Amino acid sequence: MSVIKANNIHKTYTETAVPVHALNGVTLSVEEGEFTAIVGPSGCGKTTLLNILGGLDTPTEGTVEVANTDITGMNDNQLINFRLQNIGFVFQAYNLIPVLTNKENVEFIMLLQKWPRQEREQRAMELLAQMGIADKANQRPSELSGGQQQRVAVARALASKPKFILADEPTANLDSKSTANLLDMMAQLNKEEQATFVFSTHDQRVIDKARRVITLEDGKIVADITR
Amino acid sequence: MYLTLAWRNIWRNKRRSLITIVSIAFAVLLACVMRSLQLGSYNRMIENAARFYTGYIQVHKNGYWADKTLENSFVNDTGLLAMIDRIAGVEVAVPRLESFALASYGTKTKGALVLGVEPEREDLLTRARSKVVAGAYLQAHDKAVLVAAGLANYLKLGVGDTLVLIGQGFHGANAAGVYPVKGILKFPVPTQNNQTVFLPLKEAQWFYAADNRLTSIALVVDKAKNVDRIVAGISANVDPAALEVMGWRELMPDLVQGIEIDNISGKVMLGVLYAVIGFGMFGTFLMMTAERMYEFGVMMSVGMTRLRMQFVIFLEMGLMAALAVVAGIGLSLPVLVYYHHNPIYFTGDSARAIESFGIEAAYFFSLEPSLFYNQAWAIFFMAFILGFYPLLVIQRLKPVQAMRDAL
Numbered sequence: 256m257s258v259i260k261a262n263n264i265h266k267t268y269t270e271t272a273v274p275v276h277a278l279n280g281v282t283l284s285v286e287e288g289e290f291t292a293i294v295g296p297s298g299c300g301k302t303t304l305l306n307i308l309g310g311l312d313t314p315t316e317g318t319v320e321v322a323n324t325d326i327t328g329m330n331d332n333q334l335i336n337f338r339l340q341n342i343g344f345v346f347q348a349y350n351l352i353p354v355l356t357n358k359e360n361v362e363f364i365m366l367l368q369k370w371p372r373q374e375r376e377q378r379a380m381e382l383l384a385q386m387g388i389a390d391k392a393n394q395r396p397s398e399l400s401g402g403q404q405q406r407v408a409v410a411r412a413l414a415s416k417p418k419f420i421l422a423d424e425p426t427a428n429l430d431s432k433s434t435a436n437l438l439d440m441m442a443q444l445n446k447e448e449q450a451t452f453v454f455s456t457h458d459q460r461v462i463d464k465a466r467r468v469i470t471l472e473d474g475k476i477v478a479d480i481t482r
Numbered sequence: 483m484y485l486t487l488a489w490r491n492i493w494r495n496k497r498r499s500l501i502t503i504v505s506i507a508f509a510v511l512l513a514c515v516m517r518s519l520q521l522g523s524y525n526r527m528i529e530n531a532a533r534f535y536t537g538y539i540q541v542h543k544n545g546y547w548a549d550k551t552l553e554n555s556f557v558n559d560t561g562l563l564a565m566i567d568r569i570a571g572v573e574v575a576v577p578r579l580e581s582f583a584l585a586s587y588g589t590k591t592k593g594a595l596v597l598g599v600e601p602e603r604e605d606l607l608t609r610a611r612s613k614v615v616a617g618a619y620l621q622a623h624d625k626a627v628l629v630a631a632g633l634a635n636y637l638k639l640g641v642g643d644t645l646v647l648i649g650q651g652f653h654g655a656n657a658a659g660v661y662p663v664k665g666i667l668k669f670p671v672p673t674q675n676n677q678t679v680f681l682p683l684k685e686a687q688w689f690y691a692a693d694n695r696l697t698s699i700a701l702v703v704d705k706a707k708n709v710d711r712i713v714a715g716i717s718a719n720v721d722p723a724a725l726e727v728m729g730w731r732e733l734m735p736d737l738v739q740g741i742e743i744d745n746i747s748g749k750v751m752l753g754v755l756y757a758v759i760g761f762g763m764f765g766t767f768l769m770m771t772a773e774r775m776y777e778f779g780v781m782m783s784v785g786m787t788r789l790r791m792q793f794v795i796f797l798e799m800g801l802m803a804a805l806a807v808v809a810g811i812g813l814s815l816p817v818l819v820y821y822h823h824n825p826i827y828f829t830g831d832s833a834r835a836i837e838s839f840g841i842e843a844a845y846f847f848s849l850e851p852s853l854f855y856n857q858a859w860a861i862f863f864m865a866f867i868l869g870f871y872p873l874l875v876i877q878r879l880k881p882v883q884a885m886r887d888a889l
Contacts (some may be wrong), residue, residue, distance in 0.1 A: 311783055312882045332787065339785025350780040354490035359483065366483050367785050411784070
């Protein structure tokens with residue numbers, strides 16, 4: 256079953272003197288449980304595509320369906336709610352809320368989804384344990400290493416049981432050991448919980464782990480390989 | 483968790499938040515002290531004036547207020563006093579007969595306000611007994627006078643000396659009398675202290691040939707806010723063509739106007755103070771917003787609605803304002819309570835300089851609740867208005883752009 260269907264996506268930025276065509280007719284679909292990497296050189300449109308698939312940005316042309324729902328016609332508030340209920344995000348710079356503890360960061364999405372306190376505390380602790388950082392639950396993100404912070408970010412992304420997780424260059428700021436650990440963990444989640452991951456990356460280690468690699472160049476898909 | 487988030491966000495930049503909170507608290511402290519001093523002084527002026535010149539309410543013959551002569555006196559009807567005494571809120575009704583006469587002792591003579599009073603009732607209004615600094619207070623049957631200290635000094639007389647009074651009585655009759663000085667009174671207000679002579683009412687009526695006549699009945703009421711009701715109550719029971727009933731605002735229009743003008747200037751000063759503080763608050767809110775654009779973008783990306791973010795920011799501003807208000811009022815309270823019970827009295831040249839304006843040379847402080855909650859409202863109102871900026875920024879926020887611009 257397709258979790259994401261993108262059909263003929265175009266994105267043109269007109270804020271600059273010369274319009275920039277970031278995406279030029281991208282069509283793809285992502286099935287449930289996939290572990291997909293979108294790769295390509297800088298400026299090829301990876302982040303733009305991810306933003307559009309995640310409902311953070313709107314295409315100039317084309318449609319995006321997530322779990323059989325067309326999100327391209329949604330207004331801002333509908334999109335925020337849709338992201339909250341359906342999509343998990345992992346960012347390059349972790350983007351945890353610095354004033355909350357790691358456990359509270361994981362709970363945060365569930366709080367927005369109005370989970371009962373006890374349930375969200377329990378799930379947050381389970382996820383942190385799964386990520387191997389349960390002992391850091393009551394510390395602030397600033398007290399953790401980059402790799403550990405990214406694991407909290409993954410736990411946060413998974414907390415609300417989203418349809419899929421979008422990860423924008425998740426390993427860009429990590430050393431090789433942390434990268435390996437994080438990738439192993441995500442691969443395990445993908446395998447055990449059928450969590451769907453879509454990465455944008457140019458990190459070869461991520462590309463090596465991915466079972467499907469979509470290559471973008473100049474805003475177009477030039478290769479789509481499933482291994 | 484929203485409250486936790488807001489609280490912790492305040493302390494992200496401890497130094498900046500503390501500076502903001504302390505500056506607002508200091509403004510609240512200043513504003514409280516300033517307003518307390520103003521309101522305290524106004525209350526004292528009103529009380530001084532009401533308790534000496536007029537009472538909080540006065541009943542007199544129609545026309546007396548415009549032309550204060552004995553010809554505008556009225557017959558002391560005991561039924562009138564009894565009716566006034568029965569009205570709820572009236573603590574005491576004080577009958578008086580007053581006019582001017584020349585007061586003379588030795589080679590010195592000076593114009594004096596000769597007040598015929600019932601000593602016991604008068605004491606309840608003017609607390610005259612407590613103002614006796616030499617000799618003794620009057621009794622109703624005395625044929626003696628109390629002289630204000632300033633006048634006594636001018637005439638160079640003391641207790642036991644004899645004061646000569648010469649003036650014009652009712653219907654142009656000659657008024658002349660010789661009275662022993664039973665006591666010296668010290669009034670705080672210089673104009674009172676330099677010209678007042680107290681005579682027992684019966685003796686004053688004899689002196690002025692105004693048998694059983696009064697120029698006014700001054701009233702003490704339980705609460706100033708009851709004045710209008712009591713005025714209406716008395717007015718309904720007297721012949722409006724014969725008698726006039728006036729509240730203290732009508733009785734002291736100059737004082738009311740003076741207070742209003744001073745009050746406005748005080749409020750302008752307060753406005754300037756708050757405007758300065760407002761810029762400081764706005765600067766903090768501006769920084770709090772600008773440095774978190776990326777974070778706002780992330781929060782919106784992961785599904786936090788604008789309304790929730792605005793709520794958190796609103797909580798942050800509200801908490802900061804509340805902390806500052808509590809600190810400001812907390813700091814001002816002990817100071818104001820102390821000075822409310824221990825007014826600052828001036829002495830020497832500065833006292834004389836202030837007294838030359840006819841004002842009691844002292845600072846009085848009020849503890850009216852309104853002066854505290856008005857500062858709180860002012861701060862919260864400012865926070866509310868200034869807070870529109872971050873709320874507007876969030877309302878217009880596009881998550882991708884916010885994250886991109888912040889990098």
